[in-house]
Amino acid sequence: MQQYEKNSSEDVIDFLKIFKVFKINIKAVIAIVIVSLIFGIAFSATQKKTYTSTSSMAAMCSGTANDNSPEKYSFSANIAGTFALFIKQDIVINQVSEKTGIPTDTIKESLSSSADKLIINLSYKSEDPKTAQEVLTEIMKVSIDVANSKAEDGLSQYPMFEESLSILSSPSEAKAPSEIKHNMLYALIVGCVLAVLFVGIKWINDDRYKDPAEIETDLNMPVISTVFKYDFEERK
Amino acid sequence: MNKHKTLKQNAKKFRIITAKSPNSPAADSFRKAAISLDLILDSKSQVIQICSAVPGDGKTTVLLNMAISLAEANKKVLLIDMNFEHPCLHRAFNKENNQDLIEYLTNDTLTLEEIVKPSGYKNIDFICSGYAFEKPSTVISLDKTRETIKMLRKHYDVILIDERAMLSGADTLYISKLCDGAIFVISRKHTAKKYARQAVEELNKNGVNILGCIFTEADKYAK
Numbered sequence: 235m236q237q238y239e240k241n242s243s244e245d246v247i248d249f250l251k252i253f254k255v256f257k258i259n260i261k262a263v264i265a266i267v268i269v270s271l272i273f274g275i276a277f278s279a280t281q282k283k284t285y286t287s288t289s290s291m292a293a294m295c296s297g298t299a300n301d302n303s304p305e306k307y308s309f310s311a312n313i314a315g316t317f318a319l320f321i322k323q324d325i326v327i328n329q330v331s332e333k334t335g336i337p338t339d340t341i342k343e344s345l346s347s348s349a350d351k352l353i354i355n356l357s358y359k360s361e362d363p364k365t366a367q368e369v370l371t372e373i374m375k376v377s378i379d380v381a382n383s384k385a386e387d388g389l390s391q392y393p394m395f396e397e398s399l400s401i402l403s404s405p406s407e408a409k410a411p412s413e414i415k416h417n418m419l420y421a422l423i424v425g426c427v428l429a430v431l432f433v434g435i436k437w438i439n440d441d442r443y444k445d446p447a448e449i450e451t452d453l454n455m456p457v458i459s460t461v462f463k464y465d466f467e468e469r470k
Numbered sequence: 471m472n473k474h475k476t477l478k479q480n481a482k483k484f485r486i487i488t489a490k491s492p493n494s495p496a497a498d499s500f501r502k503a504a505i506s507l508d509l510i511l512d513s514k515s516q517v518i519q520i521c522s523a524v525p526g527d528g529k530t531t532v533l534l535n536m537a538i539s540l541a542e543a544n545k546k547v548l549l550i551d552m553n554f555e556h557p558c559l560h561r562a563f564n565k566e567n568n569q570d571l572i573e574y575l576t577n578d579t580l581t582l583e584e585i586v587k588p589s590g591y592k593n594i595d596f597i598c599s600g601y602a603f604e605k606p607s608t609v610i611s612l613d614k615t616r617e618t619i620k621m622l623r624k625h626y627d628v629i630l631i632d633e634r635a636m637l638s639g640a641d642t643l644y645i646s647k648l649c650d651g652a653i654f655v656i657s658r659k660h661t662a663k664k665y666a667r668q669a670v671e672e673l674n675k676n677g678v679n680i681l682g683c684i685f686t687e688a689d690k691y692a693k
Contacts, residue, residue, distance in 0.1 A: 254689070254690075258689050441662050441663050441664065442658060442659070442660075442661060442662055442663060443656055443658065443661065443663060443666070443685065444658070444689070445685075445688070445689075446683075446685050446688070449656060449666075449683055449685060452663065452666075452667070453654075453666060453667065453670045453683065455654065455670065455680050455682060455683050456682045456683065457682065457683045457684070457685050458502075458503050458506040458507065458653070458681070458682035458683065458684060459499050459500070459502045459503030459506060459684050459685070460499060460684075460685045460688045461496055461499040461500060461503075461532075461684065461685070461686045461687070461688065462495065462496060462499065462687075462688050462689070462690050463658075463687050463688065463689065463690065
């Protein structure tokens with residue numbers, strides 16, 4: 235029991251010691267974190283700003299089945315998933331490219347589409363907020379037009395799009411980027427890690443006596459007094 | 471008034487916290503060291519050398535603060551500056567560094583009464599070293615130094631000797647032959663373990679009576 239108590243006490247002392255080692259080096263720790271944050275801000279400033287415009291569509295087929303039937307829901311979800319893929323096909327992108335003058339590869343890279351159950355989420359990134367909104371509007375318009383024209387040609391899958399799709403929200407005004415917040419967060423994490431490494435390495439490489447007990451053990455002589463760091467303004 | 475002001479300024483410069491901030495925790499630490507030393511000392515051991523491994527460890531600061539603490543306890547204290555390389559005790563008391571000790575030990579032009587000077591602090595006198603010369607050991611190993619110390623023992627309760635850092639020269643070992651014991655100063659900020667070990671090994675090899683160590687500039691958690 236006594237042994238257990240002793241060990242517990244030693245653990246607490248070690249933990250306290252680590253805390254106090256950081257306390258001693260607090261200025262260095264703060265400096266490292268601040269420098270890291272400054273680098274984060276500087277990095278963000280050098281990056282090109284990208285604006286994202288978003289919109290959403292819904293897929294709900296109007297077949298003969300009951301409105302709330304599981305089959306209808308499942309079918310609509312399939313249509314949403316298919317359209318999310320269709321919108322990135324060359325047949326759509328080429329036309330958008332012709333109309334906007336933006337290369338197809340750029341459009342493909344900047345466009346993102348995903349289906350979440352019945353909802354199709356679309357977004358388009360551009361360095362110009364107006365372009366982002368205009369291109370996304372064009373993509374939606376062209377994709378629906380292409381689907382309609384293919385339906386008129388009698389291709390089997392396209393009538394489903396024509397009958398089922400509806401626009402939930404038109405392309406929004408592109409918003410300011412949020413990269414700076416992310417970069418700051420990363421910089422803060424990196425700064426903390428660097429500060430911990432700095433304090434740890436400094437402590438390990440410190441070839442000086444850290445406390446009186448160490449002197450007594452190492453040099454085999456009594457420490458008759460310990461004078462702590464002080465300044466001349468300190469008072470009791 | 472001016473003299474008092476200068477002493478106060480020097481107290482700050484030489485970190486004599488026992489004089490500048492007598493109620494501070496650091497001053498208490500020096501008092502504790504003085505009490506410990508007082509308990510160790512007796513009529514036969516009253517000449518103590520304050521030594522350290524490397525320059526900048528705080529020998530003179532410890533010596534001055536301990537002297538004031540001992541003087542507060544009504545001990546009559548004499549400080550002798552034997553740091554011939556970088557003498558600085560005279561500056562702490564705002565005095566000229568005359569050739570006092572060297573002159574006294576090498577010639578017969580001065581008397582003992584002439585070289586012992588009041589420090590300005592109650593119960594504390596001091597002796598200047600004089601300017602640096604090539605081989606201090608050739609002077610301080612003279613029998614006259616022993617005789618001088620022997621005479622001074624009769625007039626003072628404690629004699630503290632300041633000297634240059636051990637690893638800077640062999641002075642410490644010569645001075646140790648004149649002393650009853652040594653106090654070793656270790657600074658948290660300046661003293662590397664390897665130098666401290668080397669210095670203590672030398673002291674032990676030469677049979678120096680190490681009374682203890684004073685650990686300065688310790689981190690506040692180092693209890």
